[in-house]
Amino acid sequence: MSHRHSILCILPPYMLEQIAQRGTSGQRQTAARSIAASQQIRNKRRGLSLATFRGALHARMAATTLKQRAVYSANFSTQLPGTLLRGEGDDPVSDPAVNEAYNGCGDTYDVFSTAFGRNSIDNNGLKLISTVHYDKGYDNAFWDGEQMIYGDGDEDRPSTERLFNRFTVSLDIIGHELTHGVTQYEANLDYNNQSGALNEAISDIFGSLVKQYKLGQTAAEANWIIGDGLFTANVKGVGIRSLKAPGTAYNDFVLGSDPQPAHMRDYVTTIEDNGGVHINSGIVNHAFYIMAAELGGFAWQKAGMIWYTALTEKLTSGSNFQNAANLTYEAAAQIFGANSLEQKAVKNGWSQVGISITGIGSEEPTPTPIPDPIPVPPVSVPEQGQGCMTVLMRAFGLRK
Amino acid sequence: MMQIIFERTGGIMGRKVSVSLDLDEMPSDQSTTLRRLVDESDLFTLDEEPIKTSRPDEFIYTITITTKTIQQTVRASDTSLPESLRPLLNELLTHTG
Incomplete structure (x- = not known):
């Protein structure tokens, strides 16, 4: 296609x-x-x-597009969306979670707008709605199909026992959740098994790119961690996942160790977590990291553009890892040319996680002129x- | 006799927490609380799986209760959770590691 x-x-x-x-x-x-x-x-x-x-x-x-944000508080209940605390253009409030959600939505909107020409989650200016202070002791953030929802971690425990800070503290998590919305409006990847792990990887990839864009970091400078700042000092870990080194983000007495594989030989077959969507995403995450590191520079410009094109034009709801490999390879040719350095980097990234490009266009370069x-x-x-x-x-x- | 097996999977971290409880082996105040919350949850009248599809990163909860006469399993998520179950879930979460 x-x-x-x-x-x-x-x-x-x-x-x-x-x-x-x-x-x-x-x-x-x-x-x-x-x-x-x-x-x-x-x-x-x-x-x-x-x-x-x-x-x-x-x-x-960016100056010509309009973002619309609204941040609510559930006041530690589960009622959504809750009480409106900050609307678009409003001044910052005294609640840091509200401001983090507001600013994080803005940063994510800006990346998708400026790097990829996208106008919000649905590419049609959809209002970005967030609810903070969801439930008591809710150590999670999620996208419910219409809005972002953030818990405060285990705020109900004594500080000496706390493992998680509030989930808005990490910009890459905000970018991760918003990207689930983008995926829903585009490839709409089924949320189970390999298509679900692809869904998760795409959120990690663009969540990481949002943070890199905000910090002005190149691929070499970025830490490629998801969940920066989420753990308290009681946890031995730097975040919940690492695109650079899957399986190394944390190793803690209470939380256990990061279970993510970085290669297909370590693929985990399970029925838990919708078929291991947060586990096997490590393989795709790492393929992206290898490609981005090889290309260098700002990762959203080339690696991000290739994946954005695959997400919006090529992947479908049932796509698996092999499909993603083939279609990102195809997207790289579409944007940068067949046999371009960018396309070769895509191939190398997938190859290093144990996936070979198959189908049309997968052959090695021929002596014929490069188009x-x-x-x-x-x-x-x-x-x-x-x-x-x-x-x-x-x-x-x-x-x- | 009542046994409860509780499991929470999913979430943005994808970390599983679980606990298996035999109420006959627990301190009476804890077992009394759990029996009351089970009664109030209407768990035995719920569909086994009120959720058909999961939303990204939401938690998925599975509760299996076994008595002398019946065994019932309910699987629900944050967005599909019957409100009657929430107090029981919150109590069970305090027993997980």
Whole structure:
């Protein structure tokens, strides 16, 4: 299933920028992707950083989109959504959980908007609703299909026995929960077995990218931990999962040890937790980390774009790990070109967790010329003084 | 005679907690509380699995109660949990490790 947008691909960057700022949500998303691919070619010629160009573009895109947030408190009950404590544009309140949920939603919205051209969870401006202070002693956060819900950890225990802080303390967890919403509106991956583990991995991946974006970290600088700051000092652990080193996030007398595998040979077959969705996601998480580390730079720009394209255009509800491998490989070719460094990094990432790319496009490079990642035309970047018409005429062979 | 096996799985951490209780072997104040909460939960009238699909990261609770005459299992999640069960769940959670 390929979604090339040849008209957008042959448009010069300044027109793509206009579309990226003023088009419909779908047009903005397509424009952002086209810009990423075409800019890559230009960078090869000019030696410029991809981030330089996209940073300016995305700042303008963010300014033209509107996020709507509302944070409620359940007041330690289970009634939803609870009492509204902060709406969009309201000043910060004295409750840190409320402000963390508000700001975390904003940060997540901004990443999806600026990096991928997406307008909220549903790509149509859906209001981001959060409820904090859910239940007593509720050591969890979840997405209920309509909103985010956060507990305060084990706030009902003495401080010497507490294991968890409030769940809004960790930006990657907020990003994780919001991404479940994005997945619901896109691939809608079944929440069990491998499709469920894919669902979980996608939330970990984009949750981690939200944190990296907020902190301005490259793949090499990021800690790739989910649940930063969630554990109290009573726990021996740095978070609940590690994309960089699955199975090493915690090893604690009370909590036990991180059970995540990093390779298919250690895949866990179980009926618990909907078929181990939070366990086997480690394999996919690690494949993403390897790819992102190999590509370097800001992980949301290339690795994130590849996975976002797979999530929104290729994966379906029943997709398994093998499907994800093949479809991210396909997405990499779609954006960056067949046999590009990016596509090879995708393949290497999956290979190192024990999954080989199969099907069309999985063969090794042949001696035939490597196709241009942009479908048409051979020359698509107008130099100074060239108009769109010149580019179009060249594309159709009407002008040299 | 009454035995309760309680299990909670799922959650964003995916960590299982569980406990197996024989009420005849417990201190009487604890067993009395549990018997009362079981009665008030209407557990024996509930469907075994009121939840059909799980929401991402929510907890999934499984309670199996065995008496001399009946055994009943109920599996529910945060978003499908009958309110009558919640006090019993909260009490059982205090017994888990």
